[in-house]
Amino acid sequence: MNPVELIRKKRNGGTLSQDELHAFITEYVRGRIPDYQMSAFLMAVYFNGMTMEERATFTDVMLRSGDVVDLSMIPGVKVDKHSTGGVGDKVSLILAPMVAACGVPVPMISGRGLGHTGGTLDKLESIPGFRTNLTIDEYKRVIAETGLVLIGQTDDIAPADKRMYSLRDVTATVESIPLIAGSIMSKKLAEGIDALVLDVKTGNGAFMQKYDDSVALADALVSIGNAMGKETVGFITDMNQPLGFMIGNWLEVVESIECLQGKYVRDLMDVTYVLGGAMLWLGKKAVSIDEGIEQCKSAIASGKAMDKFCELTERQGGDVSYLTNPSRYPSAENGIGVLSEKSGYVAGYSTMEIGLLAIELGAGRLKVDDVIDPKAGIIITKKIGDEVKAGELLATIFTDKSGVVQLASDRLKALIQIADRRVEPPPLVVSYVDAHGVRPWRM
Amino acid sequence: MNPVELIRKKRNGGTLSQDELHAFITEYVRGRIPDYQMSAFLMAVYFNGMTMEERATFTDVMLRSGDVVDLSMIPGVKVDKHSTGGVGDKVSLILAPMVAACGVPVPMISGRGLGHTGGTLDKLESIPGFRTNLTIDEYKRVIAETGLVLIGQTDDIAPADKRMYSLRDVTATVESIPLIAGSIMSKKLAEGIDALVLDVKTGNGAFMQKYDDSVALADALVSIGNAMGKETVGFITDMNQPLGFMIGNWLEVVESIECLQGKYVRDLMDVTYVLGGAMLWLGKKAVSIDEGIEQCKSAIASGKAMDKFCELTERQGGDVSYLTNPSRYPSAENGIGVLSEKSGYVAGYSTMEIGLLAIELGAGRLKVDDVIDPKAGIIITKKIGDEVKAGELLATIFTDKSGVVQLASDRLKALIQIADRRVEPPPLVVSYVDAHGVRPWRM
Numbered sequence: 001m002n003p004v005e006l007i008r009k010k011r012n013g014g015t016l017s018q019d020e021l022h023a024f025i026t027e028y029v030r031g032r033i034p035d036y037q038m039s040a041f042l043m044a045v046y047f048n049g050m051t052m053e054e055r056a057t058f059t060d061v062m063l064r065s066g067d068v069v070d071l072s073m074i075p076g077v078k079v080d081k082h083s084t085g086g087v088g089d090k091v092s093l094i095l096a097p098m099v100a101a102c103g104v105p106v107p108m109i110s111g112r113g114l115g116h117t118g119g120t121l122d123k124l125e126s127i128p129g130f131r132t133n134l135t136i137d138e139y140k141r142v143i144a145e146t147g148l149v150l151i152g153q154t155d156d157i158a159p160a161d162k163r164m165y166s167l168r169d170v171t172a173t174v175e176s177i178p179l180i181a182g183s184i185m186s187k188k189l190a191e192g193i194d195a196l197v198l199d200v201k202t203g204n205g206a207f208m209q210k211y212d213d214s215v216a217l218a219d220a221l222v223s224i225g226n227a228m229g230k231e232t233v234g235f236i237t238d239m240n241q242p243l244g245f246m247i248g249n250w251l252e253v254v255e256s257i258e259c260l261q262g263k264y265v266r267d268l269m270d271v272t273y274v275l276g277g278a279m280l281w282l283g284k285k286a287v288s289i290d291e292g293i294e295q296c297k298s299a300i301a302s303g304k305a306m307d308k309f310c311e312l313t314e315r316q317g318g319d320v321s322y323l324t325n326p327s328r329y330p331s332a333e334n335g336i337g338v339l340s341e342k343s344g345y346v347a348g349y350s351t352m353e354i355g356l357l358a359i360e361l362g363a364g365r366l367k368v369d370d371v372i373d374p375k376a377g378i379i380i381t382k383k384i385g386d387e388v389k390a391g392e393l394l395a396t397i398f399t400d401k402s403g404v405v406q407l408a409s410d411r412l413k414a415l416i417q418i419a420d421r422r423v424e425p426p427p428l429v430v431s432y433v434d435a436h437g438v439r440p441w442r443m
Numbered sequence: 444m445n446p447v448e449l450i451r452k453k454r455n456g457g458t459l460s461q462d463e464l465h466a467f468i469t470e471y472v473r474g475r476i477p478d479y480q481m482s483a484f485l486m487a488v489y490f491n492g493m494t495m496e497e498r499a500t501f502t503d504v505m506l507r508s509g510d511v512v513d514l515s516m517i518p519g520v521k522v523d524k525h526s527t528g529g530v531g532d533k534v535s536l537i538l539a540p541m542v543a544a545c546g547v548p549v550p551m552i553s554g555r556g557l558g559h560t561g562g563t564l565d566k567l568e569s570i571p572g573f574r575t576n577l578t579i580d581e582y583k584r585v586i587a588e589t590g591l592v593l594i595g596q597t598d599d600i601a602p603a604d605k606r607m608y609s610l611r612d613v614t615a616t617v618e619s620i621p622l623i624a625g626s627i628m629s630k631k632l633a634e635g636i637d638a639l640v641l642d643v644k645t646g647n648g649a650f651m652q653k654y655d656d657s658v659a660l661a662d663a664l665v666s667i668g669n670a671m672g673k674e675t676v677g678f679i680t681d682m683n684q685p686l687g688f689m690i691g692n693w694l695e696v697v698e699s700i701e702c703l704q705g706k707y708v709r710d711l712m713d714v715t716y717v718l719g720g721a722m723l724w725l726g727k728k729a730v731s732i733d734e735g736i737e738q739c740k741s742a743i744a745s746g747k748a749m750d751k752f753c754e755l756t757e758r759q760g761g762d763v764s765y766l767t768n769p770s771r772y773p774s775a776e777n778g779i780g781v782l783s784e785k786s787g788y789v790a791g792y793s794t795m796e797i798g799l800l801a802i803e804l805g806a807g808r809l810k811v812d813d814v815i816d817p818k819a820g821i822i823i824t825k826k827i828g829d830e831v832k833a834g835e836l837l838a839t840i841f842t843d844k845s846g847v848v849q850l851a852s853d854r855l856k857a858l859i860q861i862a863d864r865r866v867e868p869p870p871l872v873v874s875y876v877d878a879h880g881v882r883p884w885r886m
Contacts, residue, residue, distance in 0.1 A: 008615035011489065036478035040614035043486035046454065171483035172451035 001027070003037045011044040018057045025061045029160045035167055042164070042173040050178035055220060056227040058178065062186035063228075065160030069136055071107060071192030074144055077283045078105045081275050082188050083199040084207055084217065085117035087355035088242035090252035091199065092120045092150070094259050094272050095279070097308035100148035101299040102276075102292075104283030107143050107191045108150045109157065113364040113372075115207070116355030118249065121152045122364070123256075126249035126374030130318035148312050158186040177213075181220035189228060195282035196225050197275050198234030202430065205351025206239040211430070218433040226435045231282055234433040235441060237271050238426045241349040241384050244268035248363040248377015248398065254326050260306040267383065267428050273297065274429050274441075332375040332398035334405050338412050343390045346382045347419035354378065354415050357408060361399040373400055378412065385425040388418060444470070446480045454487040461500045468504045472603045478610055485607070485616040493621035498663060499670040501621065505629035506671075508603035512579055514550060514635030517587055521548045522726040524718050525631050526642040527650055527660065528560035530798035531685035534642065535563045535593070536699035537715050538722070540751035543591035544742040545719075545735075547726030550586050550634045551593045552600065556807040556815075558650070559798030561692065564595045565807070566699075569692035569817030573761035591755050601629040620656075624663035632671060638725035639668050640718050641677030645873065648794025649682035654873070661876040669878045674725055677876040678884060680714050683869045684792040684827050687711035691806040691820015691841065697769050703749040710826065710871050716740065717872050717884075775818040775841035777848050781855050786833045789825045790862035797821065797858050800851060804842040816843055821855065828868040831861060 001023040006016060016024070024041065027033045050058060071078050079099070083089055096106045110120035110132075121132045132152045134142065142149040155162075161183050168174045188196055198221050201207070202214035218234040225232025244265045246255040259265055259272070273293045280292030299305040310320045322329055359366060362373030380395045382388055394416055397408050432441040444466040449459060459467070467484070470476045493501060514521050522542070526532055539549045553563035553575075564575045575595045577585065585592040598605075604626050611617045631639055641664050644650070645657035661677040668675025687708045689698040702708055702715070716736045723735030742748040753763045765771055802809065805816030823838045825831055837859055840851050875884040 004613055004615050011486070011615050034478070036482040036610060037614055039479040040482040040486045040616060043454070043483045043490075044615075047486075047490045167479060170447055171480055172447050172454050172487075173483060 003027070003033050007037060007041045007044060010041060010048055013048050015051050016054055018053070021054060021057045022061050025058070025065070025160055029065050029163065038164065039167055039171040039173065042168055042171065042176070042179065045179060046173050046176040052223055052227065055178050055181060055224050058182040059185045059189070059224050060228065062158050062160040062164070062182060063189050066158050066190065067136060067156040068190050069107070069139065069192035071140065071143065074105050076103070076105050077194045078107055078192060079195045079197065079279045079283045080106060080108050080188060080191060080193045081197045081199060081279060082184060084201050085114060086201045086239040086243060087117060087205045087351050087358070088244050088247045088252065089117065089201070090123060090244065090246075090256045091268070091272050091275065093123060093253065093256035093309070094268075094305070095276050096148055096150060097260065097312060098272070098296050098299050098305035099276050099279045099283070100146070101304040101308040102280055102295045103147070103285050104280055105143055105147045106279070107139070107193060109153055109187060109191050110150060111153065113359070116205070116352045116359065118247070118252065118355075118364065120150065122372055123249045123252050124150055126253055127313060127318040128322055130313060131316050134316070142315055146308070146311050146315050148308060150312065150316070153187060157190045161186045177216050177220050180217060181224055185221060185224045185228070189225070189230060193230060195231040197278045197282065198222065198232065198433070199271065199275055200234055200236050200433075201239035202236050203238050203240035203351065203426065205242065205349070205355060211236070215431065215433070215438050218431075219438065222433050222435065233278055233282065235274060235278070235429050236431040236433065238428050238430060239351060240426045241351055242354060242380060243271065245381065246377065246379050247354065247358045248361070248375070249372060250329060250374040251377040251379060251398070257306070257309075257323055257326060260300065260309055261303075262300060270428055330375060332373075333400045334398070334402055336397045336405050336409050337393050338395045338397065338409050340388045340390055340392050340394045340418060341413070342418055344388060344418040344420050345422045346384050346386050346388055346416060347423040348384060348417040350415040354412070357411055357415070360404065361397060361408060362401060376400065380416075383425060385423055387422070446470070446476050450480060450484045450487060453484060453491055456491050458494050459497055461496070464497060464500045465504050468501070468508070468603055472508050472606065481607065482610055482614040482616065485611055485614060485619070485622065488622060489616050489619040495666055495670065498621045498624060498667050501625040502628045502632070502667050503671065505601050505603040505607070505625060506632050509601050509633065510579060510599040511633050512550070512582065512635035514583065514586065517548050519546070519548050520637045520726045521550050521635060522638045522640065522722045523549060523551050523631060523634060523636045524640045524642060524722060525627060527644050528557060529644045529682040529686060530560060530648045530794050530801070531687050531690045531695065532560065532644070533566060533687065533689075533695035533699045534711070534715050534718065536566060536696065536752070537702050537711075537748070538719050539591055539593060540703065540755060541715070541739050541742050541748035542719050542722045542726070543589070544747040544751040545723055545738045546590070546728050547723055548586055548590045549592075549722070550582070550636060552596055552630060552634050553593060554596065556802070559648070559795045559802065561690070561695065561798075561807065563593065565815055566692045566695050567593055569696055570756060570761040571765055573756060574759050577759070585758055589751070589754050589758050591751060593755065593759070596630060600633045604629045620659050620663050623660060624667055628664060628667045628671070632668070632673060636673060638674040640721045640725065641665065641675065641876070642714065642718055643677055643679050643876075644682035645679050646681050646683035646794065646869065648685065648792070648798060654679070658874065658876070658881050661874075662881065665876050665878065676721055676725065678717060678721070678872050679874040679876065681869045681871050681873060682794060684794055685797060685823060686714065688824065689820065689822050690797065690801045691804070691818070692815060693772060693817040694820040694822060694841070700749070700752075700766055700769060703743065703752055704746075705743060713871055773818060775816075776843045777841070777845055779840045779848050779852050780836050781838045781840065781852050783831045783833055783835050783837045783861060784856070785861055787831060787861040787863050788865045789827050789829050789831055789859060790866040791827060791860040793858040797855070800854055800858070803847065804840060804851060805844060819843065823859075826868060828866055830865070
């Protein structure tokens, strides 16, 4: 295998054979192909893409570069969900216990905040004591005992992806559908799942802001999953405004608890129910997505979903008393309301910028080694289409950083657009994607 | 300056400012931008190209990364020639002394064999004692005293290009017009020249095999030269068969001496005269290229060109007795004739493969540290369009490697195409390129 010839082949629009792609990536992971050849290859992939077969091979090689968890001793169809990330996207915290309460085992390996988005791990870790750094053996034990487990990526999961992702980050080769898809799927397929539901976000708070790009990514993810023998379906859902009302790690746990206890935060729960319904359907506990949705609603109404979340929290070392009594949690030193300057209707959110603002308030990392303030964040009070009166509260900022309060408040105000006439809210669950392609989702 | 942002800008088809491109390359040379970022950038340039302004900046930054020789103390307009390389291309050995004999100073920094092509340095070094590794001070002294100097690239000439060229070689980013043009021109402009004539080869023995690619490269080179204040013109010339009859380092010296002594090897001398005429015209010694050609012919006829070559050889340490009496030179151990199997007309040469075969016979390096055998090579006897009889000598192979003789002889036979009917030879000097664009050249 001559690495230069393989780079040239991809550069010239050719297709690499399974053996070639396998050798190229394996030799890279072994340190026999240097970063400068891999980065040239990645840039060639950025321009010329990968065929479906290349994508599957690429994912498979990265998957097999590390441990692939074997959960075959756990009875049932193990199903996970993956979201491409957004602002206020705390779906996993509600969804995983809800689906597990319905009898579908949910093994979930999650990530940390990335860019303007929050990460499930950071949210869970805001619960005092909650451990996400379980070993693979602990991971297996927890899911066997509770039907549910939520941990972070270990060094042994898809190390090829880990190395390649770091390289992509510094060589402007992140934004490539086959590379993104391979990175996501290699990690997800290493969890030991049998099936997967995808939530691909679209809109001004998503990584893929344009609908067509979201479709392309969803299609790539679904195709790879199915090609690798794991039934995979996906939804394209709206991210043109924060999901729910709360943004920030502990704040999102609070909103999740409220929902698990029966509060109906419309957009948040509608997405959660659709994803949950699909997970129950793939998990063979429901004959249709709709029937799955009904079971999920029952699990919420009966309190079983909340019980499951408490059981998981306890099992992973978290202090459940904070879940049952969130007011025990310390508050941010500053809580500043942002008032509307005029009457009208909320017409839009600059969602990505709101995510970035929350990070600056302390809810995320600006540098890799920053420590997150779990109390920091933003609560909005309105969704797109809601009426607002001059002087009415639009949002509240929570932060321990006293110096940034006034500036952040002014910035946040500018990120919420108010119009004179009512604006129709964007459709929430836009499309459904499976092995047969993309079609509109009716809600 | 954020290197990732600059890579992304180029990847997205944007144009880098002078400051950005300058910073990116300068920081790379200083070791503050790693190879993996440069290779991603180079691949992005491969796909998205560079504007004319970017090309000029790129060349300028590489040029100024090292020494730029100042020859302003040498009277006259200093003119050099650059060829993109081919098989049997020994033009420089005849051209440089011929033009210098006509009074135009020729400072020439040449390269070694690359790929299937020979290099002027390797040819000169086949003359016993000839030193090409002069210091810049010696370089200046030799041109001041003889009006001519022929050396190799020093470490102080365009070190940025040297580093980037090595990286391009192993990342499949060689074949990019702006990168090739910047690499060539940064080295040429460091010589201290005032004007430049380019010989861009086209055909199956050239790096740019397709005419359109050759035009694009010629245009890029001419534009950069003129943008940087050095009058530059170029010719696109044929490389669908070896130039002249002899291939191999000492063999090419022998053919050059014969031509300097007045032998008219048609294609070789026609190209040499056109390039020489243009050099005299740019060097203000002739009012037109045609008048320059006439002066060049006189310099050959009078023996002044040959005298100049001997003077240079002596000045750079070479043993002139080998030039005046080439039969003193040792012969290769094996000299094997290749006979035609049928009667007909020579219809074509697989020129690149012939160049590669010559290298395998010992005329070039297969690995960087291989030692060249100056005696090794090939002499062909026919040009395209020439008649040949069955059993007539087509070519002779010279090599000290006894094991390869039969195989090489069979391979060479297969690389010379014989047709039943006469084939028209390809036009030799195809086009002329200057700041106004490309136009056909009449010969």
